[in-house]
Amino acid sequence: MKEKLGFDTTLIHGHLKDRSIGAVAQPIVPAVAYSFESHEAAAETVAGKREGIYYGRYGNATLQSFEERVALLENGEAALGVSSGMAAISTVLLSLLQHGNHVVVTKDVYGGTYHFLKTLAPRFGITFSFVDCTNLESLAAAIQANTKAVYIETPSNPLLTVLDIEGIATITRQHRIPLVIDNTFMSPYLQKPLNLGADIVIHSATKYLNGHGDVIAGVIVADQERIDFMRQQIMGDLGQVLSAGDASLLLRGMKTLGLRMERHCYNANAIAEFLEYHPQVARVYYPGLPSHPQYEIAQKQMRGMGGIVSFEIKGGLDAATAFLDALKLIMISFSLGDPETLVQHPATMTHFALPESVRRESGITDGLIRLSAGLEDVEDIIGDLFQAFDQLSIQTTRKRSETAWMK
């Protein structure tokens, strides 16, 4: 048997050494505290001289299995499971930055990350620059003497901008600063940032890793020293631990990650092709389409093009609203990566926190819709989109004739 097991085998089994109690499904260990055989053992565990869990705010046995599994999948040394994707983002940024430090951030980030940087980071004396990281020269020029990290998201939410991870890692290595990547849209099945030169990987495990829309969770993968620091000094003090019950749902959901990602990619690709030819669509954003501006980079660094498709509907806000309301199967919802196909309107939903000028400048227009392709039969998803476009054109024609009649 091969020393290193395949990705899907690892998803299902993790470390083979985990078999000590023989349970086929992952046991849930709800204990908050653990007892020790001696005072010396307790003191050494708290001091970090001995491996072990001592208090539930710093981790639990079920969570530990989840952390070990994600570290293996991302090819990292260690992982830290936390209570949300935002907990992962805040823990990482607060571990790298302190008063007087600066961070370079890609201008295309999730609305919550933007909000954290704009409102919370300044209270800690942390400054930031939002930069177009598709341009490596702009990125290098934005690094200052007090820059302590570069933070990117690729592909980005919601415009699917793809960034050249290896190119950016070359710059961060020259400056000896860590490169942090939010890998939520890809999952480790489609992209492994640590193999491409990144130092820290973040996931909103709420999305593809869990994949069933019933857990809020986050995870960070990095070297052991950084993970220990984050666990002891940041996550533990902020109280962002993930419960054993949620960790168990994640371990269950993750077993099918590979299968699910294949289907998400297949469905998203078919939907993107359908949308690209639809006369009521002005533009489609999907890294798998040759029309995508970073198509080549996507092909190079991503194993599949992901399950998210964004598109600009002709007719702005009114058309977008009427289209969403006309959908029958597809649900209007904030999240992504679930078995159900979900749509949302970034300008008024996920990226509502961005000021209008910033939104418009970054391409989040009033006609933009983001779709998370689910696992349904793709003909049914496309059928629903088709009938919603039909409804929209009937409404537009009716409105036009009413206006003409009124005149």
Ligand code: LCS
């Ligand atoms: N990173 C990305 C790329 C995200 O899309 C999200 C959430 C987060 C981090 C934060 O994760 P959470 O704390 O929610 O687990 N994205 C959402 C979205 O697009 N709709 O609703 C949440």
